[in-house]
Amino acid sequence: MLKSVWVLLILTMGLTGCAFNSVFVNYPSQIAPYRQQLSSDAPTANINELADNISGNDGLLYAQESGRIMQISGDFTRSKTYYQQAIDAYQAFDDKATVSASQLGAGASSILLNDNAIPYRGPGYERIMLHQYQALNYLFSGDTQGALVEVRRSNELQSLEQARYQQSQKSVQDMANGTIDAQITQLSQEAGTVTSSFLNAYSYYITGLLHELANEPNDAFIDYRKAAQITPNNTYLQQDLVRLAKQLAMPQYDEFKRRWGDAVLPTEDQGQVVFIVERSFVPEKQSITVPFSIDGNWQTASLATYQPQRQLLGESKILGLNQVLEAQSIANIDALAINALKEDLPAALFRQAARIYAKYQLNQSSRSNNNQMNVGAIAMQIFNVISEQADRRSWLTLPRQAQIAREFIAAGDYNIGLNNSQNVQITVKPNRTTLIWAIETGNRTRFYSIII
Template sequence: MMLHPSHVPSISSTARIRLAGTLAALIFVTGCAASTTFAPYPNKITPYIQNLQTKKQIDFSRSLLNECRSSDRILYSMERGRIAQILGNFDMSLQDFMLSIEAIKEKEDRALVSASGIGAQLAAVSLNDNAIPYEGEGYERVMLHHFQAMNYLGKRDLEGAGVEIRRANAEQEDALRRFERDLEKARREAEEKQIDANPDNPVLLQQYAQLDEVAGSVKNSFQNAYTFYLSGIVYELIHQPGDAYIDYKKALEIFPENMTLQRDVFRLARQLGMTQDLEDLKGRFPLVAQGVKDDLSVPAGELVVLFEDGFVPQKQEMKIPFPVPRVGVVAMAFPMYQGRWVPPMPLYVADGGRQIGRTEPVCDIRALAVKSLKEKVPALAIRQTIRAVSKGATVKMAEEKLGPLGSFGAGLWNLLSENADLRSWITLPDNAQIMRVRLPPGSYWLSLQHDGTAAASEVGVEIREGGKTILRVVRAGSEIYSAVMSF
């Protein structure tokens, strides 16, 4: 509705032009200064994923350098570290992951809220959540230590791998407490501002209901069987079978249908003399109990395949009409996962035309990502309500002080700045799968085949008597990347 000219506060044409120019300049400058405040984060990383999918060379001396020094350095360093690891550059990956780990620790060790932190929170109220420095979701922090352990394994540093595995397991426990703390913080802020923010808004819940099927496949976003399984492998390598058994059991509780987990838990239960556990396992998994045979009289080594398939889905923006107290109905931007969900496809491993096994899913990382978003919806709804009230008040104030021009400028600013936070670690795999077989000692030229690849990829491995050979395989589109680690 346009105001009558008599209601418009007195303001010169020169001042009006100056105000419009200032608003335009502010919009432009802010858009340039903040890398994701106005430009969706996935646009930054998708080109690197495309390079991996086509095996196009990546120049790390020039890639994401400024971003890894920005307020979102935790996230960008994780992305760079993951890309480097896929390409087999364990040293660079280790350094990038260390930057993320140190940045997270520095933030958590800070006793008082810094001025920059307060400024980010204020900017988030005026702009959007992208103004808040990225800290990493719970599942991402777990995977950060998981993949750092993989770097140490690649460098044959079992002690370093053991340290990172313990950190990953501790992170799985800390993530729940952090989630509860963040939700309570958002609720307190709404109370302090006397805003009736309903985290169970039916309009919002209806929109996110489409994620229930995928999110419901995991208990929470904080624990995953893949990390517990890698932990078990590391513990076996450092000759701590008791600790390995504990973590294999944790993995099995999360993903009980995985037969590799069933066999490993059964094997160690028998090795450690866990009589009662063996009886329980025989009742739960009778077929595996009958098939597990450790004939130590026959020379053999183990091949452990860790298959990381594809890339986790990227968030997309969704505008939802949202009733806000004292403001009315406004269109608010929320992150969402969309698209068709397909079941994981196995990696087939063959030797000279003879299939020796295929991988089985052990972790659906896309489900962890979806579950993480679902868990954040209550706190997200509260923050969005606070932001909408603040922006609505700004429009009214601008209209009262500057008339239609002020109302238009403030409304335009709110429209341009209302962007969903689409940040997440998008070079993580879509899902993880495992396979473990005993093979006679010797050299093997393995063929790796997946339905998502046009042709089989080949890799040579050496199996040593009594040893373990880890074959890590990553599928990026139609391309296969592999790394072999023998112990």
Template sequence: MLQPWFRLPLLLMVTLLTGCATSSLFNPYPWQAEQWKSALASDQPDAAITRLNRRTRGADKLLYLQERGRAAQIAGDLTRSIEDFRDVIRLYDNQDEQARIRASGAGSGIAALMVNDNAIPYRGQDYERIMVHGLQALNYWQTGDFDAAAVEFRRVTLEQQVAEQRREREIGDALADGEPVAAVSDFGSELAGLNSAAASVRSSIQNAYFYYLAGVFREATGDYNNALVDYKRAWEVNPDISLLPADIARVEARMNRRHVSDQGLVVIAYEQGFVPPREEVSLPIPTIHGYFAIAFPTYGGDLVGPVPLRIQQGDTELGRSEVATAVSGMAARALREAVPGMLARQTLRAAAKYEAQKRANDDLGLFGAFATQVYNLVSESADLRSWLTLPAYAQVARLELPPGPQALRLSGSGGSATVEIPVTRGGITLVRVIDTGSRLHITVMPTLEEQQ
């Protein structure tokens, strides 16, 4: 009869072997995501939605709903996208209501200690949660529900503030618990790509792209006070956005009724490519039993850089977009900030696995040794889950053009297209461009009316 201490590893091993299709252990998440990313890149967004439909009911439904909401948005199925993002927001809100991990989640935590982080249902990243609200705001804007869009833009700001406070508490708790923060420096070569990518942004939470679009939304509706606040927040997060000084000065002039222009503004929001997937690397973890090699998530050092959107009218180039938010950098920084806690869990896990194998060798002979070796092999895989249909870079451009319909030629990494844009005197027109690598998905957003 098997000893009680050995039943858990065997039970977990059987569970892994029978449930691997959804556990991301034998089918790493980036491999799964290639199916719908390829469909989006090959201009078959409906196929991407179909591939995601059957995956939105499991333990990782939050992740798959985020993916499907984004895919549906690209496909132009705004009803589907709005509903998916509503469900995602409810899931995040439910997490907030939990003072502690649910009883069912506690079981997952035990499994994760013996297996790996893939055993924990996906709970999302702070930057992903903020992106959900920003993308939902654009959904509502496109459908003409401006009140709902205003609510979501407010939640973008609120979620960033709450996430910053939560991050400060987590860092404090990690230090208080003695998590091995200093140990991160021991893996300079293995985590060089991650460190480089994380250093490309100042924060994994603050999103200048949605601050900027919130400013555009509020300026267009005459809410100049809040528009000014949003533009200044965007500039504080990313002072390299060259448009912002003129935007701030223009809104200040509008507030004082000194802004007079015969032109209209065209703002272009350009979402380029897809965020890169996480990669797996082997790290030597020190334990009381010696060094153990463990699988760990990271990002490579060869991340694709931003490609600006070129804007032309006839043979004249009017401008190029510039990066407001490097979402790929935010993803890397979020992972880098999680490394200390992950190392602490991996150290405990490695020690527990060593003890299990030692006892199996002593008590169960060859069968025990073989079973625990298979179990350790199956369970040792890095958690590579993250929202992979988000854009790698969110960029912005602004033009001043004469009133009337204006034909612009837009050229990005995914091709070129000509779009006719209605320009109103003193007004603002937002043009959204999503570049999936083979085509530019272009939407001229409904015109907002200034509130007097």
């Protein structure tokens, strides 16, 4: 009996091939050194080590992380390459019409091991942000048309994710029980006022900004309005809507003017500065593990969750212009991540129930004929405990929060700083837009700017 147990375990492990990146070693601990490096002078140290995992089970996730690390470091060309690998991986998931042998293996392994054996396919908000960040790669590389292609794809995905979520709600209701309800309530409290993972005001804002910079004000107005519906209290968004409604002589102008005040239009000697500020990192998933016994056989159940969040980030202060400019939140990416987990919870619990049943059957088969515990049964129970790991995978180099600011100022050179960062020089030209992208990672803030 002992021999058959070990043969079964070896076969189970072999089903997923060599790609065991997160099956027994939790993902946050793997990515932690790379997040720490982003606060150092060598943000891309060991990047090849990370990128070497792109061919594995979690390859899509490692491609996203590698692309983001190179982007933060300012290497938009290499970032573009890694992001394209992630985009191709998502497309491969979409195009796969039949279940391959490798998928069958991963499915069988996830029943006996844990959800980390399932090839990683990120939640909708990660895929949306992937195209948004690829658009910024194109923009800061001087390719505005390439950037527009990516943001249009980002917008399309937001609509598709919303439709997919609405279709899934019936199954959520059918599986409702006390455990699901308790976890959903907790995650809802942590997410605050954000109610979905697929509606991202940050992505809509970037899309609107790129349309405006490409002299497509009508399209810009549509996307700014979508962003304002998600984040209604952002005064920069409000002023963008008033300004465009005024410029385009839209019927909404009088209403917007009454609600938010009239827009300030630039003079001939002024240029525009637009700030995108990204702060900190999204939180990592934690795990809840509950031991229990069925007919004397020990089992464990593990689920991913998020701990209560730290204090909210304040508005960033931008120094060095005519006056202190305060950036305001456009999106809390951590809330999107929490909602994504909440939306996936019913499916995760379904897989957990199937795994508990399968492991219970293995425990039963490992007993001797007289129902006494033998060495095989003990080995099986130890394996059950150590193999049960919550799926804590997620894109961990994303920012925790995105903020925006905008102002028309006289043309010239300015030394600007963000909060307590070192100053950098930017140039403002008449009737042009200077876009400044500030990325804060730990105690380090990096600035990238482009004049459009």
